[in-house]
Amino acid sequence: MINRVNTATLQARDSSQRRFRIAVIAASVAAALAGSVLLATRDSGVKATTRGITATLSVPGHPGSVAAGGDALWVALNGDPRRPVGDWPLVRLDLATGTPTQTVHLGGEVSSLARVGERLIASVKRVGDSGFGPRRLVALDWRTGDVLSLGESHVNDTDARAFGGPVDHLLQAADGVWALEVRPGRLLHLDSSTLAQYSAPIRLSSGRTLGLAADGGYLWVTAADAGEVLRIDPATGAITRAHVGGFPVGIVVTNGKVWFADRSGGKVVGLDPRTLRPSGDPIQVGTKPSWLAVAGDSLFVTDQDSGTIARVDVHSGREVGPPIRIAPAGRDPVAPTVASAGGSVWVSSFASSTVTRITSPTSLAAASSEVTLAGTGNGPVNPGPYGMGVTNGGVAGTGHFTATGAINDRGTYIGYRSVKGQIATVRNVDVGTKGTITFVITIDLSTGSSAWTISSGTKSYVGLRGKGTVTVDNYERNPYTFVMKGTVSR
Numbered sequence: 246m247i248n249r250v251n252t253a254t255l256q257a258r259d260s261s262q263r264r265f266r267i268a269v270i271a272a273s274v275a276a277a278l279a280g281s282v283l284l285a286t287r288d289s290g291v292k293a294t295t296r297g298i299t300a301t302l303s304v305p306g307h308p309g310s311v312a313a314g315g316d317a318l319w320v321a322l323n324g325d326p327r328r329p330v331g332d333w334p335l336v337r338l339d340l341a342t343g344t345p346t347q348t349v350h351l352g353g354e355v356s357s358l359a360r361v362g363e364r365l366i367a368s369v370k371r372v373g374d375s376g377f378g379p380r381r382l383v384a385l386d387w388r389t390g391d392v393l394s395l396g397e398s399h400v401n402d403t404d405a406r407a408f409g410g411p412v413d414h415l416l417q418a419a420d421g422v423w424a425l426e427v428r429p430g431r432l433l434h435l436d437s438s439t440l441a442q443y444s445a446p447i448r449l450s451s452g453r454t455l456g457l458a459a460d461g462g463y464l465w466v467t468a469a470d471a472g473e474v475l476r477i478d479p480a481t482g483a484i485t486r487a488h489v490g491g492f493p494v495g496i497v498v499t500n501g502k503v504w505f506a507d508r509s510g511g512k513v514v515g516l517d518p519r520t521l522r523p524s525g526d527p528i529q530v531g532t533k534p535s536w537l538a539v540a541g542d543s544l545f546v547t548d549q550d551s552g553t554i555a556r557v558d559v560h561s562g563r564e565v566g567p568p569i570r571i572a573p574a575g576r577d578p579v580a581p582t583v584a585s586a587g588g589s590v591w592v593s594s595f596a597s598s599t600v601t602r603i604t605s606p607t608s609l610a611a612a613s614s615e616v617t618l619a620g621t622g623n624g625p626v627n628p629g630p631y632g633m634g635v636t637n638g639g640v641a642g643t644g645h646f647t648a649t650g651a652i653n654d655r656g657t658y659i660g661y662r663s664v665k666g667q668i669a670t671v672r673n674v675d676v677g678t679k680g681t682i683t684f685v686i687t688i689d690l691s692t693g694s695s696a697w698t699i700s701s702g703t704k705s706y707v708g709l710r711g712k713g714t715v716t717v718d719n720y721e722r723n724p725y726t727f728v729m730k731g732t733v734s735r
Contacts (some may be wrong), residue, residue, distance in 0.1 A: 293553050293570035299589065300602040301571075302343035304336065308593035308600055309579065312358040312365055313586035314387065316340070319365055320593065320600055321355035326578050330354045330374040335367065337390055338600070341649040347390035351383055358584075359415040361422060361437065363387045368413050368424075369405070377428055380412040381405040382440050395439050406440040408433075414457040418479060423457070423464060430454030430468055432477060447482045449475060456505065456536075460498035461518055467493035467505055474505055474516060487521035489514065494580075495536035497544065500559040504544055506534040513537070513546055513555075515562055525562040530555035535580035538590045541605025545590045549580040554592055554603060572597040616711070618729040620646030622658075636664040641671060644724065660686075667691045672700075686715060697729060710734050 306322035313319075318340060322333040333354045337347040353369040360366075365385045371378060383405045384393040392404045412433060414425040421443060422435040430450035434443040452470025459465070464477040469492050476485040491507035498504070502515040502524055512527040513534060531548035534555070538545050543565070544557040552575065553568035571581070572594040579595040589604040622644030635641040641662035647655045660673045673684040681703045688695040699711040713731015 292567045294567045295570055296566065297556070297569055297603045297606065298571070298601055299604045300340075300343075302338055302600050304338070304598055304600060305345065306333065307579070307595045307598055308582075309595070310355060310358040310582050311584045311591050311593050311600060312360045313584040313589075313591045314360060315587060317346075317388070318586075318591055318600065319358055319387075321358055321367070323354055323579065323595065330370045330372055332372050335385075335390070342647070349385065349390045349392070351381075351392075353381070356380070356411070357413040357415065359417075360387060361415070361417045364393065365390075366415050366422070366440070368415070370411075377411045379410065380408050382408065382412065382415075382424070382435075384440065395441075406435075414455075416457060416459055418459050418464070420479070423459070423479070425454055425457040425466060427455065428453045430466070432464065432466065434479070447477065447484070449477075449484065455494050456496035458496045458498050458503075463518070465496050465498060465503055467496045469493055469508075474503065474521065476518070476521065485521065487516065489516075494534070495546075497537045497539055499539045499544065500542075502559070502562075504537060504557075504559075506530075506537055506546055508533050508535060513544070513557060528557055528562065528564055530557070530564060531568065533580070536583050538583040538585045540585050540590045540603075541588045543605045545583055545592070545603060547581040547583050547592060549577050550575065552577070552594070552596075554581070554583075556603075569603055571601040571603075572599065614650065614733060616648060616650040616713075616731060616733050618646050618648045619727070620644055621724045621726050623724045634664065634669070635662045636669075638663040638672075646729075664690070673697075682709065697731065699733070 304320050309321040309323035311318060311320050318338045320336050320338060322336060324331040324333055330353060332350060332352060335349040335355055336345040339346050351367060351369045353371050355367045356370050357368045358365060365387050367383045369381045369383055384395055385391060386393060394404060395406050396403050411427040412424045413427055416423055421437050422440065424433040424435055426433060430452065431446040431448055433446050435441065436443060449466055450468040450471050452468060454466050455469045456467035464479055466475040466477065468475055472488060472490045474487045474489050474493060492509040493505045494508045496505040503518050504513055504515050506513050511532055511534060512529050514527045515524045517524045530546050531551050533549040534546045535549055536547045542559055544559050546555040546557065552572035553570050555568050556565050558565050571592055575596065577596045581592050581594055583590050583592045589602050592601050592603065622642045638661050641660045643659050645657050656677055658673055658675050660671050662669055662671045667690045669688040669690055671686040673686060675682045675684065682699060683701045684697050685700045686695055686697045695715045697713055697715060699709055702709040711731055711733035713729055716728050
C-alpha cells in the first residue's frame, strides 16, 4: 500500500540607552555564506578543494537518487545495497533549512527519480528484491508528494505502472517519456500521462545499459558491458553503435559534444555527435567516474571512491582546478548521484548521508542575489568602559545564524568592535567550512542605524562582494535576535 506522511517544517530604557543597546547588539551581529554542514574528511593523498560548494544538507538516512528544482530537493533514501531491498521512503527537503517537509513511503526502495513537468516519477524496487527485479513507476505531485493516478479512466485508475524488469533513468522527450531498462538493455517509449508503453521496446544490448540522455533529436545510451555508446533515432528505432571500450556509465550532451564517463578507465571522453568519433583528448578525472551533469559551462563528474567531484570546462574540454570534496575518501558502496538545478548541481553521498550543492562559477559570477540572515547572539551586559560598549577592537559578541535566499547556510560568528566619535565599526570574522568571510558593519551611534559590507573572503569566497542592513529584535534580552538583509555577488 502506498502511503504518504506529512511532516511539518521546523524549525537602555530611555531613548539614549535604547539606541546604545541597539548599537552594541548590532556590533555583534555577523553572517557567513559558507557550507551548512562540516564534512568529515581525512587525508587521501589527493589535493581537493571546497570552492564552489554553496550548501551541504544532512539527510535522515543514506541518500540515493536525487531530483532537484529551484524550490525543493527530493531525495530517495536507500538501504545496504548488499542486502535485499527494504521499505525506504522519499523525502522532500526545504532548501532554506534542510529539514524534511514531506516523507513518502512507496512500499519499497526508489532506484531512480526524474522530474517530468510538475510531476516526480519514481522507479520503485519491491521489498525483498535483489536489485535487478521488476519495477513500479509511481507519479507524485512535485510540490506536495501526493501520489497521482496513472489510470486512463475512472474504471481502471491505478497509482503505479508495473514493469517486468529493472526500468530506470527516465527522461522526457518531445513525444513522451523514455525509460531505460538496465538488463537486458531495452528502451521503453511511455505515454506522458499514464506511463503506459506506446509500442514494443527497442532492444539495445544483452548486457547492462546504464546511462540515458536526449539531445539533437536523438536518444543516447551507454551500453556498459559492451563498451559502446548508442545513438537511437526515436522515430524509427534505428541504432548507431560506437565501440568506445572500457565501461561507459553516465552520459550527457552539451556544447556540441556527447560526453560519457568511462568507469574502468578513470576518464571522461567527448564524442562528435555526427561521426561518433572522439573529439579532443580523454580527460583523466579519478578512479571510478560514474555519473555526469551539466550546470552553466561546467560538466560535473562524480567518483565513487575518492569522495570528490571533478569539474570540466565544456568549452576547452579540460578539467578545471582540483576536485571538489563532498565526503571522505573511501570505498563507497554506492556511486554518488547528481542532478542539475539551474546553475548548480546537487550531489548525494551515501557514506556521509549528505547532499551537497555545487554552483558553477559562471552562476556565482552572475548578478547580485538577495540574501537574508537571521539568528541569535550573546553579548556582555553594559560592556566596556563607562557602559559605552566594547570600544578597543575587542570581542563584542558571538552567536549563531541561518542564511536563506541566494545562499542557504547556518553557522557561528564572532564580532570585534571599535569606536571613533559617534561611529562604531565592527569587524565580523566568519569562519565556515568552505572558507572565511570578513564583514564590516558600520553603526551610527546617534541613530542606531547600521549597514554591512563584505571586505574579504578566502577559499570558496575569494572575490565575494555584498552589502545590506541590519535590524535587531528583542534587544533588551540576552540572547537577542537579528535579521540581516542585502545582496551578494561575485
